[in-house]
Amino acid sequence: MINAVEVKNLKVSFPTPAGYSAVVRGINLTIKAGERVAIVGESGSGKTMLGLSMLGIQPTSAKVEGEVLINGVDMVSAPDSVARKLRGKDISMVFQEPLTSLNPVRTVSSQLSESVTRHTNLNKKDAAAKVLEVLTAVGIPSPAERLKAYPHQLSGGLRQRVMIALALINNPQLVVADEPTTALDATIQAQILDLLRSGMGDASLMLITHDLAVAADVCNRIVVMYAGNIVEQGPVAEILSTPKHPYTRGLLAAIPRFDPARPALNPIPGSPPQITEIVSGCRFASRCNYADHVCQAAEPAFENNVACFHPVIGATR
Amino acid sequence: MLNRRGKALWSRIIQLLILLWSVSTVLFLLLRLSGDPALILAGEGATPEIIEAIRIANGFDKPLITQYFVFIRDVINLDFGNSLVNSQPALSFVLQYLPSTLKLTFLAIVFNTIVAIPAGIWLGAKPNQRKRRVLSTIVSVAQGTPSYVIGLVLIQIFAVWLGWLPSIANTGPGAWILPTATLAFALAPNLIRVLAANVEDTTRQDYYRTAKANGANPTELLIKHSLPNALLSATSLLGAQFAFLLSGALITEFIFAWPGLGLILVQSITNLDFPTVQATVFVVACLVFFVNLVMDQVFRLADPRLRKSQL
Ligand SMILES: Nc1ncnc2c1ncn2[C@@H]1O[C@H](COP(=O)(O)OP(=O)(O)O)[C@@H](O)[C@H]1O
Ligand code: SF4
Numbered sequence: 001m002i003n004a005v006e007v008k009n010l011k012v013s014f015p016t017p018a019g020y021s022a023v024v025r026g027i028n029l030t031i032k033a034g035e036r037v038a039i040v041g042e043s044g045s046g047k048t049m050l051g052l053s054m055l056g057i058q059p060t061s062a063k064v065e066g067e068v069l070i071n072g073v074d075m076v077s078a079p080d081s082v083a084r085k086l087r088g089k090d091i092s093m094v095f096q097e098p099l100t101s102l103n104p105v106r107t108v109s110s111q112l113s114e115s116v117t118r119h120t121n122l123n124k125k126d127a128a129a130k131v132l133e134v135l136t137a138v139g140i141p142s143p144a145e146r147l148k149a150y151p152h153q154l155s156g157g158l159r160q161r162v163m164i165a166l167a168l169i170n171n172p173q174l175v176v177a178d179e180p181t182t183a184l185d186a187t188i189q190a191q192i193l194d195l196l197r198s199g200m201g202d203a204s205l206m207l208i209t210h211d212l213a214v215a216a217d218v219c220n221r222i223v224v225m226y227a228g229n230i231v232e233q234g235p236v237a238e239i240l241s242t243p244k245h246p247y248t249r250g251l252l253a254a255i256p257r258f259d260p261a262r263p264a265l266n267p268i269p270g271s272p273p274q275i276t277e278i279v280s281g282c283r284f285a286s287r288c289n290y291a292d293h294v295c296q297a298a299e300p301a302f303e304n305n306v307a308c309f310h311p312v313i314g315a316t317r
Numbered sequence: 318m319l320n321r322r323g324k325a326l327w328s329r330i331i332q333l334l335i336l337l338w339s340v341s342t343v344l345f346l347l348l349r350l351s352g353d354p355a356l357i358l359a360g361e362g363a364t365p366e367i368i369e370a371i372r373i374a375n376g377f378d379k380p381l382i383t384q385y386f387v388f389i390r391d392v393i394n395l396d397f398g399n400s401l402v403n404s405q406p407a408l409s410f411v412l413q414y415l416p417s418t419l420k421l422t423f424l425a426i427v428f429n430t431i432v433a434i435p436a437g438i439w440l441g442a443k444p445n446q447r448k449r450r451v452l453s454t455i456v457s458v459a460q461g462t463p464s465y466v467i468g469l470v471l472i473q474i475f476a477v478w479l480g481w482l483p484s485i486a487n488t489g490p491g492a493w494i495l496p497t498a499t500l501a502f503a504l505a506p507n508l509i510r511v512l513a514a515n516v517e518d519t520t521r522q523d524y525y526r527t528a529k530a531n532g533a534n535p536t537e538l539l540i541k542h543s544l545p546n547a548l549l550s551a552t553s554l555l556g557a558q559f560a561f562l563l564s565g566a567l568i569t570e571f572i573f574a575w576p577g578l579g580l581i582l583v584q585s586i587t588n589l590d591f592p593t594v595q596a597t598v599f600v601v602a603c604l605v606f607f608v609n610l611v612m613d614q615v616f617r618l619a620d621p622r623l624r625k626s627q628l
């Protein structure tokens with residue numbers, strides 16, 4: 001089976017007064033065809049920068065190193081004229097704010113057909129048919145009437161369906177969805193999660209979320225990020241039943257439904273290191289109950305799906 | 318209940334009425350309180366009989382309050398009296414010059430737009446930094462220069478030194494160039510800056526990032542995503558500029574002896590031709606009012622967010 005994407009030692013850094021500082025610190029990640037992978041972590045852990053740099057649309061001040069291989073093209077080193085041929089065609093992205101992410105002064109159909117005609121040889125008529133087809137596929141009721149609508153005329157849920165339609169319209173092999181339901185009401189959220197779980201066709205999904213429950217609901221595999229690193233990864237069932245990294249356990253404990261004994265949310269005390277902060281040793285040590293002198297001395301390597309000197313063995317209570 | 322637009326329209330109309338009323342009242346008082354109005358109107362060398370005849374014809378012998386009510390009634394009937402210089406009804410005399418002023422204003426708007434839109438877009442789309450600084454500096458300097466200075470400089474260069482272009486009166490297309498350029502020079506810097514800022518702002522918007530994420534190239538990003546938004550946000554400025562342009566046109570007309578409302582206004586003030594002054598101010602105020610009204614409607618139609626409600 002071919003891979004949708006191979007990310008190799010990906011680093012994203014921003015200039016600071018003290019030189020470049022990495023917010024994505026050497027990520028290795030392979031997503032297989034048809035797989036749905038969740039990237040989970042607190043706000044500020046580098047999830048969005050990981051997603052943006054995989055498409056090569058990171059902020060201009062960012063420096064990106066490493067490789068992102070899609071269909072044999074390295075999105076990092078390829079010139080923009082090559083990389084942009086893959087954007088919207090082989091890899092696409094759904095953003096958190098559907099209202100501001102769609103062009104406010106252009107109709108839904110013109111924004112969708114723009115992407116079709118850019119990447120295919122379809123004529124106007126066939127492109128219009130394709131637009132209607134994909135709007136139907138993402139569950140937009142009476143899609144023909146929505147074609148001439150402007151984004152502000154649609155509800156939040158419909159707008160996010162339009163964004164997903166835009167991401168799917170050229171049958172990409174990977175869709176990156178960055179907190180796609182965070183801006184939506186709870187009921188609409190559930191509908192969009194359904195769509196992401198079962199309505200993506202052949203596309204693989206990389207779902208970025210701060211919410212482990214959402215990740216478990218939609219995906220096959222969970223990748224936990226902390227302060228720019230992957231600290232643990234595994235199939236959903238394993239992460240939920242036998243999390244090995246203290247940070248993953250902390251995230252789990254913060255979700256009431258996975259720990260009925262503890263009804264209140266229990267967020268992990270403290271906060272991740274700042275972008276400019278130099279940390280020797282494990283970057284989670286200042287917040288970790290298991291930290292000892294070993295953890296202070298060196299940074300743990302990622303081995304056996306976890307980056308921790310003292311991985312927890314056994315199930316959660 | 319009036320909706321918001323209805324309220325805005327009414328408040329505009331009321332503003333216009335207050336403006337017209339206060340200008341009329343000031344002119345009324347100026348004429349009556351700055352000495353003997355009959356003497357002023359009669360001019361130098363008039364015999365006492367003529368002065369007395371003027372006094373009676375204009376009702377200056379009546380109490381001030383009576384005169385005021387008669388005056389306001391006449392204004393409401395659009396009767397400003399006859400020009401003291403040529404004895405034509407002041408309003409129709411002024412209206413003869415309206416097309417000429419409108420032509421100048423229109424040409425200036427077109428010229429301004431032709432220059433400022435590409436320049437603003439280019440500046441906003443981040444060309445190399447040095448070129449950008451050069452144009453920014455030119456724009457800042459031009460923005461700080463009053464239009465009459467620009468007009469006089471242009472006359473000096475193109476009419477006096479080079480002798481390429483006529484500098485006075487409306488004697489054909491060649492004579493349009495300098496006054497139009499003068500007006501456009503006064504407007505373009507502002508439009509350029511606003512457009513440049515708008516274009517730059519669009520590149521930081523989420524929809525711009527979405528377009529990038531879908532493979533748009535730099536040209537598509539600029540034309541299909543930046544421009545529609547940047548131009549729409551600049552339209553309100555264009556509307557304000559039109560109103561500003563009229564006042565600029567008045568000054569420019571005077572510099573270039575362009576036969577329009579501005580020239581008439583200056584001449585009638587110099588001649589103490591009060592009816593003509595009043596008719597001119599009246600026409601200009603109404604013009605600004607209608608231009609603003611029409612501009613508002615045009616931009617409302619252009620912006621889909623203002624045009625339709627929720628589907
Ligand atoms: N344009 C930028 N310049 C400098 N730092 C940035 C910029 N954008 C994001 N960052 C930093 O990168 C880190 C990761 O951000 P992000 O990827 O948005 O995290 P997440 O999506 O996990 O919340 C944060 O510490 C943030 O402050
Ligand atoms: S390496 Fe040490 S400090 Fe880091 S998570 Fe594991 S136990 Fe905690």
Ligand SMILES: [Mg+2]
Pocket residue numbers: 044047048178179
């Ligand atoms: Mg984010």
